[in-house]
Amino acid sequence: MAMDKGLDAFKNESVESVIDTSKKVKVGIVGCGWIAGSHIEQYLKMEDVELVAVADLVPGKAEAFLAKYGVEGARCYPSHKELIDNEELDAVSICTYNCQHAEPTIYALEHGVNVMLEKPFTVTLDEAVAVMKAEKKSGKILTIGFQPRMSENMQMIKRIVESGELGDIYYLQAGGGRRRGIPTPFGTTFIEKETGGIGAVGDIGSYSLDMLLNAVGYPKPLTVTGYTSNFFGTDPKYYSNHPEYAEKFGVDDFAAAFVRLEGGIILDFRISWAMHMDTCGDALILGTKGGLRIPSTDCWNGEFDTPLKVYRNVGDKVPMCYEVPMIPSKTSFFYQKIRSFIDEVKKPAGEGKATVPSAQILYNQAIIDGIVKSNDLGREIEIEIPEI
């Protein structure tokens, strides 16, 4: 007999969806570096996933990776090609450095495998277009690994914009950034041209772009005046233990840009791995009826830790401001990112959708690509996005 729950019915219980474990999704991981650790941890929590194989170019790294996570029975391969050629995969995580995002992703899609690709999408716009052509031909799912999309506080930014509370949006300001945060704790793959390809502009710039552009419906970028610099990364004095990294540094450690977006929206962008400043400021969204302040973080790769603030007038003239209460997160964003991908992979063929679709992130990549090209040319450029 059903129990009358009375007032307990109003308790905020988390409702876990029931996971069907009758069929296991066969998963592989390409690249066994730092972020692959997060992917494997999530996959190992899922009873409906079988991790069948991993690959890494560095001899012994794949084996050591499986041993570290106590995985037995999965196979190791020397690159994405052998893994995909030899296994019947349903899905693969591409966890390689930026310059090896496009090739393994295209290879997986061409072989009928659904892909979770780590951010940034690619290094260049041309690569992103090539990946999307392969995606279109394959009919498979390609989702990009922006875990902040899973945060309810991040989602609130989009909800506020969509509610009309801010009116028509005309200006976006990216901010945040690091005073001293060139990512070299695990070696130099982020800072070398041959592996990272792009620096702060792609690594953490892609997060702040996604946060703002997603909120306003990802308008198409039209023109960009971009600037990048590398004063810190190329200075041996920056590195406490590895002055030789300065020689290897081949990307940007700071970027700024002025971007015109479709719909008359201006994006004022800046991002930093290193600078003589604590932050480039909060992120701002200005609309005709209100403004939104998103508190500065190092890179918006998770969420912010103080409340959003909305600025509006009471009546026609009296300025006021209110804080948006923070929502405590129930599960890790990394878990939700992988879980949502697997849930979509499990849907009948053709029904699964990308949580973070390439069609949106194409514009993110076009801006990054435009900043790099505009800096090289020393002038404003028009952003041209080929047909896919």
Ligand SMILES: NC(=O)c1ccc[n+]([C@@H]2O[C@H](COP(=O)([O-])OP(=O)(O)OC[C@H]3O[C@@H](n4cnc5c(N)ncnc54)[C@H](O)[C@@H]3O)[C@@H](O)[C@H]2O)c1
């Ligand atoms: N979502 C996040 O929070 C987050 C955090 C860190 C890094 N990342 C992204 O993840 C990617 C990887 O970062 P990382 O810190 O793990 O880098 P990493 O250099 O530690 O690891 C990358 C690994 O990929 C391997 N590799 C490269 N090409 C390969 C190929 N074709 N086949 C097999 N192995 C290959 C390399 O040998 C290396 O071991 C980057 O693009 C980065 O931007 C995302």
